[in-house]
Amino acid sequence: MRCRGVKRAGSVAEAYTNAKVGVVQLVTDGHYRAKVVLALGVVVAIGVVALARAHLRTDRMQERLLAALPDAVAADPALVRFAVAEAKPLYARHCAACHGADLHGNAQLGAPDLTDDVWLYGDGSLYDIERTILYGARAGVSSTHDEAEMPAFGLRGVLSDSQVRSVVQYVLQLSGRPYQVEAANDGRALYFGVANCGDCHGPDARGNNDYGAPDLTRNVWSNGGDPQSLYASIYGGRHRIMPAWRGTLSLEQIRALATYVYAVSHPPDGQAGTPGGAT
Amino acid sequence: MNLRHPLLLPVAAIIVGLALAGVGLFRAAPLPLAAVPPGYVALVNQKGLLMSDFIAQTQVETSRSFAESTPAERSKVLREMIDEELLVQRALVLDLPETTNEVRGSLVSAVNAQVAAPILAYVPSDAELRAYYEKYRQNYTGPGSMNLHDLVLHIGGFENADQSPTQALADATEAVYQLRSGASLTYVMEHFGFVNSGRMDDTEQLDFAVKLHLGDKLYKTAAQMRDGEVSDPIPDTDGMHILVMVRHEFPKVVDFSAVRDRVYLDFRAAASSRVTQENLNLLRSQAQVLLAPGQSE
Secondary structure (H helix, E strand, O other): OHHHHHHHHHHHHHHHHHHHHHHHHHHHHHHHHHHHHHHHHHHHHHHHHHHHHHHHHHHHHHHHHHOOHHHHHHHHHOOOOHHHHHHHHHHHHHHHHHOOOOOOOOOOOEOOOOOOOOOOOOOHHHHHHHHHHOOOEEOOOOOOOOOOOOOOOOOOOOOOHHHHHHHHHHHHHHHOOOHHHHHHHHHHHHHHOOOOOHHHHHOOOOOOOOOOEOOOOOOOOOOOOOOHHHHHHHOOOOOOOOOEEOOOOOOOHHHHHHHHHHHOOOOOOOOOOOOHHHH | OOOOOOHHHHHHHHHHHHHHHHHHHHHHOOOOOOOOOOOOOEEEEEEEEEEEHHHHHHHHHOOHHHHHHOOHHHHHHHHHHHHHHHHHHHHOOOOOOHOOOHHHHHHHHHHHHHHHHHHHOOOOOHHHHHHHHHHOOHOOOOOOOEEEEEEEEOOOOOOOOOHHHHHHHHHHHHHHHHHOOOHHHHHHHHHHHHEOOOOOOOOOEHHHHHHHHOOOOHHHHHOOOOOOOOOOEEOOOEEEEEEEEEEOOOOEEOOOOHHHHHHHEEEEEEEEHHHHHOOOOOOOHHOOOOOOOOOOO
């Protein structure tokens, strides 16, 4: 056994040495080496040309993406595909922390779901989405969305604790969910009375996209729609912030992100709500 | 060509490196843009005007969608935007932030607003508001009011033309003594030659109005007086004054529930101030500020 073992080890070492010598001989052979260098050169050249071509194509698409008016971008499937591909890593880096990796928002942060067709500001056109990304909401710049904020009715003493609870019941009624009739009636009186909610949310409670006042009848909530969250919104108010990305991201990046959000919320089959639809 | 020469590759690398460095060093500066880049509607002295801003401005001015605006309307808006940009650029050339207080004020406000914007998203709890109220409860007082007589003994006036300040002070001191002893106001005024100063009109007035009418010096004394109290003589520009307090309603701290709206606003204002101050501290930590000899801040 011992002898066989030694013999086997000797064979492997021998084979290895022979192979090594062969390779060294091939490499040191001038003719063969020139061929290898030439082949490598051709491969590198092809790679460089392919990279340059891809880069030029990207440049051209970026230029097209920005040169077109927003609505025209939305109508061009090739541009939308390009923008979505460009935007995904940007979204992951800059937006997902608040709006979620799946774009469905975060009620804790008051970050809206970007996949549905409900919009706080504007009507969901690519132009409106881009404006929001450019200048944000309450971002401390003059072009930002800062027309109104949800007042802190309870904290400021406008409504008592029980009155806030009554308004919550009325909002539950408005959004088509089970509610307490008597409290909702009181809440309705407050809605049109001392709280004057209709000033922003409208007498029909369908909201106002100029003010960023949500439609209370759709049952879609950025800050949570359960009674406890509604109570917190009415009692403590909301002053949600979205940063202005102009200056941080390039115009092309902002256009790409706006197109991505537009594509996700306006899928071809009309079924908003699935980010996968934009891929 | 002997590719096996040991110095060949290093020499080639050095030559390529030097050539690249030479190109970098002696290449002309980038040419100014000759065409408007995509995403912009115009270039004004190489400064771009955003297409998005142009669309927004057009919609604001025409109250219609951009697609519905006419070429003439768009041209007008664009002309206005270019004019504005030119003037802004001119302002920078003229260094208006250096010389014009309004511009400086606007810049300061804009920076502070930007810094404070995120902090306003914070919703305080009731407990935090109450703690803030307790800490600054002296700020939440209702206005006080008072009704008082302000008598003055003119010095050098037609009735006391020959009276010296020292004599006036002695008379006033005696008048105060008699008033505090129960003498009537009418008697003291007639006996010593005091007249009503005319600053108060014998009605109850809020503290700020009293301060306005009496002036800071007399108000300082009046603010401490209780009902029926007579002040010591107070010399002022027009003579020797005596204040007689009829009724004084001192300012009262208002209950939290009555001022919670103010407390809420103050809480937020304080948070903004705090964060703008922190921003200033940061800027100072990164800045080089040199003071001239003998100066301090």
